[in-house]
Amino acid sequence: MIKRNFTLPAFIVIVMLLAGCTGRNQSESTDNSDTSGISERPEKEKPETGFHIKRYEKALFELDKSNLKAELEAIRPGFSVFLGKGNFTQEDITQIRDFIADENNKAAFAEVLKKFPDLKDLNNRIKKAYENYSRETGVQFSPNTYTYISGYDFQYPIKYADTVMIIALDMYLGSDFDMYKKMGIPIYISSRYTPAHIIPDCLKEIAYPHIPEKKGPYTLLDAMIEQGKLYHFVKKLSPDVPDHIIAGFSKEQLKWCTENESNLWQFIIENELLYSTDSKSMSMFMVDGPFTSSFSQDSPARTGAWLGWQIVNAYMKKNNTPLLQMTGIEDSREILEKSGYKPKKR
Structure with a gap:
Protein backbone atom coordinates (compact mmCIF):
# COMPACT_ATOMS: atom_id res chain seq x y z
CA MET A 1 0.00 0.00 0.00
CA HIS A 210 -1.24 11.87 -5.84
CA ILE A 211 -2.31 8.27 -5.19
CA PRO A 212 -4.81 7.95 -2.33
CA GLU A 213 -4.27 5.38 0.37
CA LYS A 214 -6.76 2.52 0.06
CA LYS A 215 -9.38 2.35 2.78
CA GLY A 216 -10.60 -1.09 3.73
CA PRO A 217 -9.35 -4.48 2.48
CA TYR A 218 -6.30 -4.23 0.20
CA THR A 219 -6.61 -6.56 -2.77
CA LEU A 220 -4.24 -7.76 -5.46
CA LEU A 221 -6.11 -5.52 -7.92
CA ASP A 222 -5.53 -2.52 -5.65
CA ALA A 223 -1.79 -3.21 -5.62
CA MET A 224 -1.72 -3.73 -9.39
CA ILE A 225 -3.58 -0.49 -10.14
CA GLU A 226 -1.43 1.54 -7.74
CA GLN A 227 1.73 0.43 -9.51
CA GLY A 228 0.06 0.90 -12.88
CA LYS A 229 -0.68 4.50 -11.96
CA LEU A 230 2.98 5.06 -11.07
CA TYR A 231 4.23 3.59 -14.34
CA HIS A 232 1.72 5.57 -16.42
CA PHE A 233 2.68 8.76 -14.57
CA VAL A 234 6.36 8.21 -15.41
CA LYS A 235 5.66 7.52 -19.09
CA LYS A 236 3.42 10.57 -19.38
CA LEU A 237 6.02 12.94 -17.93
CA SER A 238 9.09 11.35 -19.51
CA PRO A 239 7.94 9.52 -22.66
CA ASP A 240 11.51 8.84 -23.81
CA VAL A 241 12.12 6.41 -20.92
CA PRO A 242 11.88 2.86 -22.35
CA ASP A 243 9.03 0.72 -21.03
CA HIS A 244 11.34 -1.98 -19.69
CA ILE A 245 13.20 0.61 -17.59
CA ILE A 246 9.96 1.98 -16.13
CA ALA A 247 8.87 -1.55 -15.20
CA GLY A 248 12.30 -2.48 -13.85
CA PHE A 249 12.67 -5.32 -16.36
CA SER A 250 15.22 -6.34 -18.94
CA LYS A 251 14.17 -6.10 -22.59
CA GLU A 252 13.80 -9.88 -22.67
CA GLN A 253 11.58 -9.86 -19.59
CA LEU A 254 9.35 -7.17 -21.08
CA LYS A 255 9.04 -9.26 -24.24
CA TRP A 256 8.06 -12.26 -22.12
CA CYS A 257 5.33 -10.22 -20.41
CA THR A 258 3.98 -8.97 -23.73
CA GLU A 259 3.88 -12.49 -25.16
CA ASN A 260 2.30 -13.97 -22.01
CA GLU A 261 -0.05 -11.15 -21.00
CA SER A 262 -3.21 -13.17 -21.61
CA ASN A 263 -1.77 -16.19 -19.76
CA LEU A 264 -0.94 -14.06 -16.71
CA TRP A 265 -4.39 -12.49 -16.69
CA GLN A 266 -6.15 -15.81 -17.21
CA PHE A 267 -4.21 -17.36 -14.32
CA ILE A 268 -5.28 -14.55 -11.98
CA ILE A 269 -8.94 -14.75 -13.06
CA GLU A 270 -9.23 -18.55 -13.05
CA ASN A 271 -7.65 -18.81 -9.61
CA GLU A 272 -9.86 -16.00 -8.26
CA LEU A 273 -6.87 -13.95 -7.15
CA LEU A 274 -7.90 -10.51 -8.42
CA TYR A 275 -9.83 -9.53 -5.30
CA SER A 276 -7.82 -11.67 -2.94
CA THR A 277 -6.23 -10.09 0.12
CA ASP A 278 -4.11 -13.19 0.69
CA SER A 279 -0.40 -12.53 1.16
CA LYS A 280 0.48 -15.49 -1.06
CA SER A 281 -1.15 -14.01 -4.17
CA MET A 282 0.34 -10.61 -3.38
CA SER A 283 3.77 -12.19 -3.03
CA MET A 284 3.41 -14.11 -6.29
CA PHE A 285 2.60 -11.08 -8.45
CA MET A 286 3.83 -7.97 -6.63
CA VAL A 287 6.95 -8.77 -4.60
CA ASP A 288 10.50 -8.64 -5.95
CA GLY A 289 12.28 -11.84 -6.84
CA PRO A 290 14.02 -13.67 -9.67
CA PHE A 291 10.78 -14.64 -11.47
CA THR A 292 7.01 -15.12 -11.04
CA SER A 293 6.27 -18.47 -9.42
CA SER A 294 3.94 -20.79 -11.37
CA PHE A 295 5.46 -19.39 -14.56
CA SER A 296 8.66 -19.84 -16.52
CA GLN A 297 11.97 -18.73 -15.02
CA ASP A 298 12.20 -16.45 -18.06
CA SER A 299 9.44 -14.39 -16.47
CA PRO A 300 10.26 -11.41 -14.24
CA ALA A 301 8.85 -10.90 -10.77
CA ARG A 302 6.27 -8.14 -10.16
CA THR A 303 4.27 -9.13 -13.22
CA GLY A 304 1.14 -7.90 -11.43
CA ALA A 305 2.54 -4.37 -11.50
CA TRP A 306 3.07 -4.63 -15.24
CA LEU A 307 -0.48 -5.94 -15.75
CA GLY A 308 -1.75 -3.02 -13.67
CA TRP A 309 0.06 -0.67 -16.04
CA GLN A 310 -1.69 -2.24 -19.03
CA ILE A 311 -5.06 -1.81 -17.31
CA VAL A 312 -4.36 1.85 -16.54
CA ASN A 313 -3.15 2.44 -20.11
CA ALA A 314 -6.36 0.90 -21.45
CA TYR A 315 -8.42 3.05 -19.09
CA MET A 316 -6.66 6.25 -20.14
CA LYS A 317 -6.95 5.43 -23.83
CA LYS A 318 -10.67 4.79 -23.51
CA ASN A 319 -11.61 7.61 -21.11
CA ASN A 320 -9.11 10.41 -21.83
CA THR A 321 -9.05 11.35 -18.13
CA PRO A 322 -6.61 14.05 -16.93
CA LEU A 323 -3.52 12.50 -15.36
CA LEU A 324 -4.04 13.64 -11.77
CA GLN A 325 -7.75 12.89 -11.92
CA MET A 326 -6.87 9.31 -12.84
CA THR A 327 -4.25 8.92 -10.10
CA GLY A 328 -6.78 10.24 -7.58
CA ILE A 329 -9.41 7.57 -8.30
CA GLU A 330 -9.71 5.51 -5.12
CA ASP A 331 -11.70 2.57 -6.48
CA SER A 332 -9.46 0.23 -8.48
CA ARG A 333 -12.54 -1.64 -9.73
CA GLU A 334 -13.73 1.54 -11.41
CA ILE A 335 -10.52 1.76 -13.40
CA LEU A 336 -10.67 -1.92 -14.36
CA GLU A 337 -14.34 -1.85 -15.36
CA LYS A 338 -14.03 1.36 -17.38
CA SER A 339 -10.84 0.19 -19.07
CA GLY A 340 -12.45 -2.60 -21.06
CA TYR A 341 -9.20 -4.49 -20.45
CA LYS A 342 -9.14 -7.91 -22.05
CA PRO A 343 -5.75 -9.06 -23.33
CA LYS A 344 -5.78 -10.98 -26.58
CA LYS A 345 -4.31 -14.45 -26.78
CA ARG A 346 -1.13 -14.68 -28.82
Whole structure:
Protein backbone atom coordinates (compact mmCIF):
# COMPACT_ATOMS: atom_id res chain seq x y z
CA MET A 1 0.00 0.00 0.00
CA ILE A 2 1.43 3.37 -1.01
CA LYS A 3 2.25 5.78 1.80
CA ARG A 4 5.21 8.12 1.36
CA ASN A 5 4.91 11.11 3.68
CA PHE A 6 8.51 12.30 3.83
CA THR A 7 9.85 15.39 5.47
CA LEU A 8 13.36 16.56 4.77
CA PRO A 9 16.36 15.33 6.77
CA ALA A 10 18.30 17.76 8.91
CA PHE A 11 22.10 17.51 8.96
CA ILE A 12 22.62 15.44 12.09
CA VAL A 13 19.94 12.93 11.12
CA ILE A 14 21.30 12.40 7.62
CA VAL A 15 24.92 12.07 8.75
CA MET A 16 23.97 9.39 11.27
CA LEU A 17 21.86 7.68 8.64
CA LEU A 18 24.69 7.70 6.12
CA ALA A 19 27.39 6.50 8.49
CA GLY A 20 25.11 3.79 9.81
CA CYS A 21 24.28 2.49 6.33
CA THR A 22 27.87 2.10 5.20
CA GLY A 23 28.89 -1.46 4.42
CA ARG A 24 25.68 -3.08 5.57
CA ASN A 25 24.06 -5.90 3.68
CA GLN A 26 20.60 -4.54 2.92
CA SER A 27 17.77 -5.65 0.70
CA GLU A 28 14.77 -3.84 -0.73
CA SER A 29 11.89 -3.22 1.59
CA THR A 30 8.36 -4.01 0.48
CA ASP A 31 6.86 -1.87 3.26
CA ASN A 32 6.10 1.55 1.86
CA SER A 33 4.84 2.82 5.21
CA ASP A 34 8.31 3.14 6.74
CA THR A 35 9.71 6.66 6.75
CA SER A 36 12.70 5.96 8.96
CA GLY A 37 15.52 8.44 8.70
CA ILE A 38 13.31 11.26 7.43
CA SER A 39 12.53 13.83 10.10
CA GLU A 40 12.90 17.37 11.32
CA ARG A 41 11.48 19.56 8.56
CA PRO A 42 13.79 22.52 7.88
CA GLU A 43 12.62 25.88 6.62
CA LYS A 44 10.89 25.33 3.28
CA GLU A 45 13.20 26.05 0.36
CA LYS A 46 12.15 28.26 -2.51
CA PRO A 47 12.64 26.82 -6.00
CA GLU A 48 15.41 28.60 -7.87
CA THR A 49 15.22 30.16 -11.30
CA GLY A 50 17.62 28.75 -13.89
CA PHE A 51 17.32 25.08 -13.01
CA HIS A 52 20.46 23.08 -12.33
CA ILE A 53 21.22 20.04 -10.19
CA LYS A 54 23.53 20.73 -7.25
CA ARG A 55 26.22 18.12 -6.57
CA TYR A 56 26.62 17.81 -2.81
CA GLU A 57 28.85 14.75 -3.14
CA LYS A 58 31.47 16.75 -5.05
CA ALA A 59 31.29 19.67 -2.67
CA LEU A 60 31.64 17.35 0.34
CA PHE A 61 34.26 14.85 -0.76
CA GLU A 62 36.53 17.48 -2.30
CA LEU A 63 36.77 19.56 0.88
CA ASP A 64 40.12 20.22 2.53
CA LYS A 65 39.97 17.67 5.35
CA SER A 66 42.60 19.53 7.39
CA ASN A 67 40.25 22.49 7.73
CA LEU A 68 36.94 20.68 7.65
CA LYS A 69 34.80 22.91 9.89
CA ALA A 70 35.63 26.09 7.97
CA GLU A 71 35.19 24.27 4.66
CA LEU A 72 31.75 23.02 5.71
CA GLU A 73 30.75 26.53 6.76
CA ALA A 74 31.79 27.75 3.32
CA ILE A 75 29.56 25.32 1.42
CA ARG A 76 26.66 25.46 3.88
CA PRO A 77 24.68 28.23 2.07
CA GLY A 78 24.29 26.07 -1.03
CA PHE A 79 23.58 22.85 0.85
CA SER A 80 21.56 23.80 3.94
CA VAL A 81 19.20 20.88 3.28
CA PHE A 82 22.12 18.63 4.27
CA LEU A 83 24.10 20.84 6.62
CA GLY A 84 21.36 22.69 8.47
CA LYS A 85 21.70 26.22 9.78
CA GLY A 86 22.89 25.77 13.37
CA ASN A 87 26.45 25.67 14.65
CA PHE A 88 28.50 22.54 13.99
CA THR A 89 29.45 20.62 17.11
CA GLN A 90 32.65 18.64 17.36
CA GLU A 91 30.54 15.49 17.16
CA ASP A 92 29.06 16.70 13.87
CA ILE A 93 32.53 17.30 12.44
CA THR A 94 33.77 13.90 13.62
CA GLN A 95 30.80 12.08 12.11
CA ILE A 96 31.11 13.72 8.73
CA ARG A 97 34.89 13.29 8.71
CA ASP A 98 34.41 9.57 9.38
CA PHE A 99 31.83 9.37 6.62
CA ILE A 100 34.01 10.90 3.91
CA ALA A 101 37.03 8.88 5.10
CA ASP A 102 35.15 5.58 4.92
CA GLU A 103 36.70 3.35 2.24
CA ASN A 104 33.34 2.19 0.89
CA ASN A 105 32.11 5.74 0.52
CA LYS A 106 35.37 6.83 -1.09
CA ALA A 107 35.02 3.97 -3.58
CA ALA A 108 31.46 5.07 -4.31
CA PHE A 109 32.56 8.67 -4.89
CA ALA A 110 35.36 7.58 -7.23
CA GLU A 111 32.88 5.53 -9.25
CA VAL A 112 30.36 8.38 -9.25
CA LEU A 113 32.96 10.66 -10.84
CA LYS A 114 33.55 8.05 -13.56
CA LYS A 115 29.87 7.34 -14.16
CA PHE A 116 28.72 10.95 -13.83
CA PRO A 117 31.59 13.27 -14.87
CA ASP A 118 28.90 15.87 -15.47
CA LEU A 119 25.13 15.91 -15.05
CA LYS A 120 24.24 17.78 -18.23
CA ASP A 121 22.06 15.02 -19.69
CA LEU A 122 20.37 14.21 -16.37
CA ASN A 123 19.82 17.91 -15.72
CA ASN A 124 18.14 18.46 -19.10
CA ARG A 125 15.96 15.37 -18.87
CA ILE A 126 14.74 15.96 -15.34
CA LYS A 127 14.12 19.63 -16.11
CA LYS A 128 11.95 18.54 -19.05
CA ALA A 129 10.03 16.11 -16.82
CA TYR A 130 9.41 18.89 -14.29
CA GLU A 131 8.16 21.13 -17.10
CA ASN A 132 5.82 18.37 -18.27
CA TYR A 133 4.47 18.07 -14.72
CA SER A 134 3.86 21.82 -14.66
CA ARG A 135 1.97 21.54 -17.95
CA GLU A 136 -0.18 18.67 -16.66
CA THR A 137 -1.06 20.37 -13.37
CA GLY A 138 -1.02 24.04 -14.29
CA VAL A 139 1.25 24.66 -11.29
CA GLN A 140 4.85 25.85 -11.56
CA PHE A 141 7.05 22.94 -10.51
CA SER A 142 10.83 23.00 -10.27
CA PRO A 143 12.08 21.48 -7.00
CA ASN A 144 15.62 22.21 -5.91
CA THR A 145 17.42 19.04 -6.94
CA TYR A 146 20.57 17.63 -5.37
CA THR A 147 22.81 14.60 -5.78
CA TYR A 148 24.82 13.02 -2.98
CA ILE A 149 26.55 9.90 -1.69
CA SER A 150 24.04 8.20 0.61
CA GLY A 151 26.18 5.46 2.10
CA TYR A 152 24.15 2.96 0.02
CA ASP A 153 20.60 3.86 1.03
CA PHE A 154 18.88 0.91 -0.61
CA GLN A 155 15.49 1.74 0.86
CA TYR A 156 15.24 5.35 -0.27
CA PRO A 157 17.65 6.12 -3.14
CA ILE A 158 15.43 9.08 -4.00
CA LYS A 159 14.05 11.43 -1.37
CA TYR A 160 11.40 13.96 -2.33
CA ALA A 161 9.45 16.37 -0.15
CA ASP A 162 7.98 19.81 -0.69
CA THR A 163 10.38 21.69 -2.97
CA VAL A 164 13.39 19.39 -2.74
CA MET A 165 14.48 16.28 -4.66
CA ILE A 166 17.57 14.37 -3.45
CA ILE A 167 19.23 11.69 -5.61
CA ALA A 168 21.68 9.14 -4.20
CA LEU A 169 24.11 8.65 -7.08
CA ASP A 170 25.81 5.75 -5.27
CA MET A 171 22.62 3.78 -5.89
CA TYR A 172 22.86 4.15 -9.68
CA LEU A 173 26.38 2.95 -10.51
CA GLY A 174 25.42 -0.06 -12.66
CA SER A 175 24.60 -3.66 -11.80
CA ASP A 176 28.26 -4.66 -12.13
CA PHE A 177 29.48 -2.21 -9.48
CA ASP A 178 31.64 -4.28 -7.17
CA MET A 179 30.20 -2.92 -3.92
CA TYR A 180 26.70 -4.15 -4.76
CA LYS A 181 28.10 -7.64 -5.27
CA LYS A 182 30.04 -7.51 -1.99
CA MET A 183 26.86 -6.54 -0.18
CA GLY A 184 25.11 -9.57 -1.63
CA ILE A 185 22.52 -7.63 -3.63
CA PRO A 186 20.80 -10.06 -6.04
CA ILE A 187 21.19 -9.24 -9.73
CA TYR A 188 17.41 -8.94 -10.13
CA ILE A 189 17.62 -5.94 -7.79
CA SER A 190 20.99 -4.45 -8.76
CA SER A 191 19.94 -4.53 -12.42
CA ARG A 192 17.85 -1.46 -11.54
CA TYR A 193 20.79 0.41 -9.99
CA THR A 194 21.71 2.13 -13.25
CA PRO A 195 21.73 5.75 -14.44
CA ALA A 196 18.76 4.99 -16.71
CA HIS A 197 16.57 4.38 -13.65
CA ILE A 198 17.12 7.78 -12.02
CA ILE A 199 14.42 9.66 -13.93
CA PRO A 200 11.65 7.07 -13.43
CA ASP A 201 12.55 6.70 -9.75
CA CYS A 202 12.32 10.48 -9.27
CA LEU A 203 8.98 10.65 -11.05
CA LYS A 204 7.55 7.79 -9.01
CA GLU A 205 8.36 9.75 -5.85
CA ILE A 206 6.52 12.76 -7.29
CA ALA A 207 3.55 10.52 -8.13
CA TYR A 208 3.14 8.92 -4.69
CA PRO A 209 1.32 11.86 -3.03
CA HIS A 210 -1.24 11.87 -5.84
CA ILE A 211 -2.31 8.27 -5.19
CA PRO A 212 -4.81 7.95 -2.33
CA GLU A 213 -4.27 5.38 0.37
CA LYS A 214 -6.76 2.52 0.06
CA LYS A 215 -9.38 2.35 2.78
CA GLY A 216 -10.60 -1.09 3.73
CA PRO A 217 -9.35 -4.48 2.48
CA TYR A 218 -6.30 -4.23 0.20
CA THR A 219 -6.61 -6.56 -2.77
CA LEU A 220 -4.24 -7.76 -5.46
CA LEU A 221 -6.11 -5.52 -7.92
CA ASP A 222 -5.53 -2.52 -5.65
CA ALA A 223 -1.79 -3.21 -5.62
CA MET A 224 -1.72 -3.73 -9.39
CA ILE A 225 -3.58 -0.49 -10.14
CA GLU A 226 -1.43 1.54 -7.74
CA GLN A 227 1.73 0.43 -9.51
CA GLY A 228 0.06 0.90 -12.88
CA LYS A 229 -0.68 4.50 -11.96
CA LEU A 230 2.98 5.06 -11.07
CA TYR A 231 4.23 3.59 -14.34
CA HIS A 232 1.72 5.57 -16.42
CA PHE A 233 2.68 8.76 -14.57
CA VAL A 234 6.36 8.21 -15.41
CA LYS A 235 5.66 7.52 -19.09
CA LYS A 236 3.42 10.57 -19.38
CA LEU A 237 6.02 12.94 -17.93
CA SER A 238 9.09 11.35 -19.51
CA PRO A 239 7.94 9.52 -22.66
CA ASP A 240 11.51 8.84 -23.81
CA VAL A 241 12.12 6.41 -20.92
CA PRO A 242 11.88 2.86 -22.35
CA ASP A 243 9.03 0.72 -21.03
CA HIS A 244 11.34 -1.98 -19.69
CA ILE A 245 13.20 0.61 -17.59
CA ILE A 246 9.96 1.98 -16.13
CA ALA A 247 8.87 -1.55 -15.20
CA GLY A 248 12.30 -2.48 -13.85
CA PHE A 249 12.67 -5.32 -16.36
CA SER A 250 15.22 -6.34 -18.94
CA LYS A 251 14.17 -6.10 -22.59
CA GLU A 252 13.80 -9.88 -22.67
CA GLN A 253 11.58 -9.86 -19.59
CA LEU A 254 9.35 -7.17 -21.08
CA LYS A 255 9.04 -9.26 -24.24
CA TRP A 256 8.06 -12.26 -22.12
CA CYS A 257 5.33 -10.22 -20.41
CA THR A 258 3.98 -8.97 -23.73
CA GLU A 259 3.88 -12.49 -25.16
CA ASN A 260 2.30 -13.97 -22.01
CA GLU A 261 -0.05 -11.15 -21.00
CA SER A 262 -3.21 -13.17 -21.61
CA ASN A 263 -1.77 -16.19 -19.76
CA LEU A 264 -0.94 -14.06 -16.71
CA TRP A 265 -4.39 -12.49 -16.69
CA GLN A 266 -6.15 -15.81 -17.21
CA PHE A 267 -4.21 -17.36 -14.32
CA ILE A 268 -5.28 -14.55 -11.98
CA ILE A 269 -8.94 -14.75 -13.06
CA GLU A 270 -9.23 -18.55 -13.05
CA ASN A 271 -7.65 -18.81 -9.61
CA GLU A 272 -9.86 -16.00 -8.26
CA LEU A 273 -6.87 -13.95 -7.15
CA LEU A 274 -7.90 -10.51 -8.42
CA TYR A 275 -9.83 -9.53 -5.30
CA SER A 276 -7.82 -11.67 -2.94
CA THR A 277 -6.23 -10.09 0.12
CA ASP A 278 -4.11 -13.19 0.69
CA SER A 279 -0.40 -12.53 1.16
CA LYS A 280 0.48 -15.49 -1.06
CA SER A 281 -1.15 -14.01 -4.17
CA MET A 282 0.34 -10.61 -3.38
CA SER A 283 3.77 -12.19 -3.03
CA MET A 284 3.41 -14.11 -6.29
CA PHE A 285 2.60 -11.08 -8.45
CA MET A 286 3.83 -7.97 -6.63
CA VAL A 287 6.95 -8.77 -4.60
CA ASP A 288 10.50 -8.64 -5.95
CA GLY A 289 12.28 -11.84 -6.84
CA PRO A 290 14.02 -13.67 -9.67
CA PHE A 291 10.78 -14.64 -11.47
CA THR A 292 7.01 -15.12 -11.04
CA SER A 293 6.27 -18.47 -9.42
CA SER A 294 3.94 -20.79 -11.37
CA PHE A 295 5.46 -19.39 -14.56
CA SER A 296 8.66 -19.84 -16.52
CA GLN A 297 11.97 -18.73 -15.02
CA ASP A 298 12.20 -16.45 -18.06
CA SER A 299 9.44 -14.39 -16.47
CA PRO A 300 10.26 -11.41 -14.24
CA ALA A 301 8.85 -10.90 -10.77
CA ARG A 302 6.27 -8.14 -10.16
CA THR A 303 4.27 -9.13 -13.22
CA GLY A 304 1.14 -7.90 -11.43
CA ALA A 305 2.54 -4.37 -11.50
CA TRP A 306 3.07 -4.63 -15.24
CA LEU A 307 -0.48 -5.94 -15.75
CA GLY A 308 -1.75 -3.02 -13.67
CA TRP A 309 0.06 -0.67 -16.04
CA GLN A 310 -1.69 -2.24 -19.03
CA ILE A 311 -5.06 -1.81 -17.31
CA VAL A 312 -4.36 1.85 -16.54
CA ASN A 313 -3.15 2.44 -20.11
CA ALA A 314 -6.36 0.90 -21.45
CA TYR A 315 -8.42 3.05 -19.09
CA MET A 316 -6.66 6.25 -20.14
CA LYS A 317 -6.95 5.43 -23.83
CA LYS A 318 -10.67 4.79 -23.51
CA ASN A 319 -11.61 7.61 -21.11
CA ASN A 320 -9.11 10.41 -21.83
CA THR A 321 -9.05 11.35 -18.13
CA PRO A 322 -6.61 14.05 -16.93
CA LEU A 323 -3.52 12.50 -15.36
CA LEU A 324 -4.04 13.64 -11.77
CA GLN A 325 -7.75 12.89 -11.92
CA MET A 326 -6.87 9.31 -12.84
CA THR A 327 -4.25 8.92 -10.10
CA GLY A 328 -6.78 10.24 -7.58
CA ILE A 329 -9.41 7.57 -8.30
CA GLU A 330 -9.71 5.51 -5.12
CA ASP A 331 -11.70 2.57 -6.48
CA SER A 332 -9.46 0.23 -8.48
CA ARG A 333 -12.54 -1.64 -9.73
CA GLU A 334 -13.73 1.54 -11.41
CA ILE A 335 -10.52 1.76 -13.40
CA LEU A 336 -10.67 -1.92 -14.36
CA GLU A 337 -14.34 -1.85 -15.36
CA LYS A 338 -14.03 1.36 -17.38
CA SER A 339 -10.84 0.19 -19.07
CA GLY A 340 -12.45 -2.60 -21.06
CA TYR A 341 -9.20 -4.49 -20.45
CA LYS A 342 -9.14 -7.91 -22.05
CA PRO A 343 -5.75 -9.06 -23.33
CA LYS A 344 -5.78 -10.98 -26.58
CA LYS A 345 -4.31 -14.45 -26.78
CA ARG A 346 -1.13 -14.68 -28.82
